[in-house]
Amino acid sequence: MTQDTRFMPRIARRMAGAQASEIRELLKLAEAPGVISFGGGIPDPALFPVQEMSQALTDVLADPVTGPQALQYSVSEGDPALRAWIAAYLTDSGAPCTADNILVTTGAQQALDFLGRLLIDRGDTVLTQWPTYLGALQAFAPNGPRYGDLGGANWMAQGAGADPTAFAYVVPDFANPTGATMDAVARERLLDLAHARDLPVIEDSPYAALRFEGQPERSLLARDIDRVGRIDASRVIQLGSFSKILSPGLRVGWVAASQEIIGRLVLMKQAADLNASRLTQMAVLRVAERGMTARIDRACQSYRQKRDAMMDALSRHMPEGVTWNRPDGGMFLWLTLPTWADAAAILPRAIEAGVAYVPGAAFYPDRSTANCLRLSYSLPSPEAIETGIARLGAVLAQEKP
Ligand SMILES: Cc1ncc(COP(=O)(O)O)c(C=O)c1O
Numbered sequence: 001m002t003q004d005t006r007f008m009p010r011i012a013r014r015m016a017g018a019q020a021s022e023i024r025e026l027l028k029l030a031e032a033p034g035v036i037s038f039g040g041g042i043p044d045p046a047l048f049p050v051q052e053m054s055q056a057l058t059d060v061l062a063d064p065v066t067g068p069q070a071l072q073y074s075v076s077e078g079d080p081a082l083r084a085w086i087a088a089y090l091t092d093s094g095a096p097c098t099a100d101n102i103l104v105t106t107g108a109q110q111a112l113d114f115l116g117r118l119l120i121d122r123g124d125t126v127l128t129q130w131p132t133y134l135g136a137l138q139a140f141a142p143n144g145p146r147y148g149d150l151g152g153a154n155w156m157a158q159g160a161g162a163d164p165t166a167f168a169y170v171v172p173d174f175a176n177p178t179g180a181t182m183d184a185v186a187r188e189r190l191l192d193l194a195h196a197r198d199l200p201v202i203e204d205s206p207y208a209a210l211r212f213e214g215q216p217e218r219s220l221l222a223r224d225i226d227r228v229g230r231i232d233a234s235r236v237i238q239l240g241s242f243s244k245i246l247s248p249g250l251r252v253g254w255v256a257a258s259q260e261i262i263g264r265l266v267l268m269k270q271a272a273d274l275n276a277s278r279l280t281q282m283a284v285l286r287v288a289e290r291g292m293t294a295r296i297d298r299a300c301q302s303y304r305q306k307r308d309a310m311m312d313a314l315s316r317h318m319p320e321g322v323t324w325n326r327p328d329g330g331m332f333l334w335l336t337l338p339t340w341a342d343a344a345a346i347l348p349r350a351i352e353a354g355v356a357y358v359p360g361a362a363f364y365p366d367r368s369t370a371n372c373l374r375l376s377y378s379l380p381s382p383e384a385i386e387t388g389i390a391r392l393g394a395v396l397a398q399e400k401p
Pocket of ligand 1: 041106108109110135171204205240243248251252253
């Protein structure tokens with residue numbers, strides 16, 4: 001009798017297309033010593049509140065009331081005090097709401113999974129920016145959407161074909177992957193579309209607080225509340241996260257939306273994992289209450305310095321024909337190569353030369369555009385940024401049509 005060493009069951013149709021991408025495999029090579037990676041959108045661990053979290057966890061557990069609460073099951077909506085803090089934070093930023101409008105999720109990523117399952121029927125159109133956040137495309141994929149391009153020339157008609165449109169999804173502030181921010185006109189236009197077509201808008205905004213230049217743009221949620229009077233009538237579902245302003249390892253994010261939508265999502269949260277860790281939520285609240293502003297300012301200072309180092313290095317090392325944008329915040333910028341170039345094909349040569357990035361095609365719903373790539377400046381030091389961009393410039397200068 002032969003012994004099989006591996007077992008693979010039949011995979012449900014909705015998950016059959018989900019595969020690890022070859023890019024992911026290549027980026028593993030980018031972790032080799034000596035390779036400077038502009039690949040992952042990874043916060044700088046030097047900014048993590050290690051001491052503060054340690055103290056907060058001790059305080060929560062040492063308290064005779066909160067200690068046992070922290071270690072017990074709790075409500076699926078999330079820790080009531082943390083929800084109240086998030087609601088106050090959003091109210092301060094111009095989007096009045098209460099704790100009843102907040103669901104705490106395991107990162108914003110979990111909210112993307114829930115919203116895909118809640119709102120997309122197979123074949124529905126989802127309107128996004130092209131390129132857009134790869135994790136959203138992955139979260140929506142099992143539900144079988146088609147995609148329309150919000151940047152398309154005839155934007156009002158986007159997704160107005162035979163298939164129903166499920167929602168519009170945008171990362172309006174310092175987008176992953178491009179670092180671009182929607183201006184006021186684009187935001188109002190998107191809300192016009194949402195109202196004209198009666199569509200929900202998912203505003204995924206984990207980077208909004210990381211603005212280190214220019215004036216903040218009012219959020220889509222705040223603007224829609226201006227239009228309709230209150231969050232419970234709003235079409236906007238806003239996703240937030242502590243990942244980029246405290247630490248991603250906490251896995252604490254949230255959804256802010258009408259109570260109707262929150263009610264639906266709470267049922268999904270219950271089915272998915274009952275509740276987010278209350279211990280973590282209670283500790284996050286303590287750290288947040290001790291002052292987010294100074295913490296965010298420090299992150300902005302650090303990322304600004306790194307953005308500047310990258311802009312400076314790009315201007316000195318990139319060959320003719322390569323262009324890029326200048327983000328006012330966040331962690332990313334977008335590099336466009338000459339139209340004949342394929343960033344995925346170049347990546348192995350770049351890794352060989354000791355530098356890595358994410359090829360841009362993966363961020364397009366149809367993977368159509370090959371001559372672009374994402375650079376993240378959040379993790380390497382300014383010195384490493386200079387060296388890495390010099391290496392990338394040398395690799396790109398070798399490429400020929
Ligand atoms: C646009 C966007 N949305 C959501 C997420 C997921 O964040 P979280 O860590 O809160 O799950 C990310 C993470 O990189 C992101 O870039």
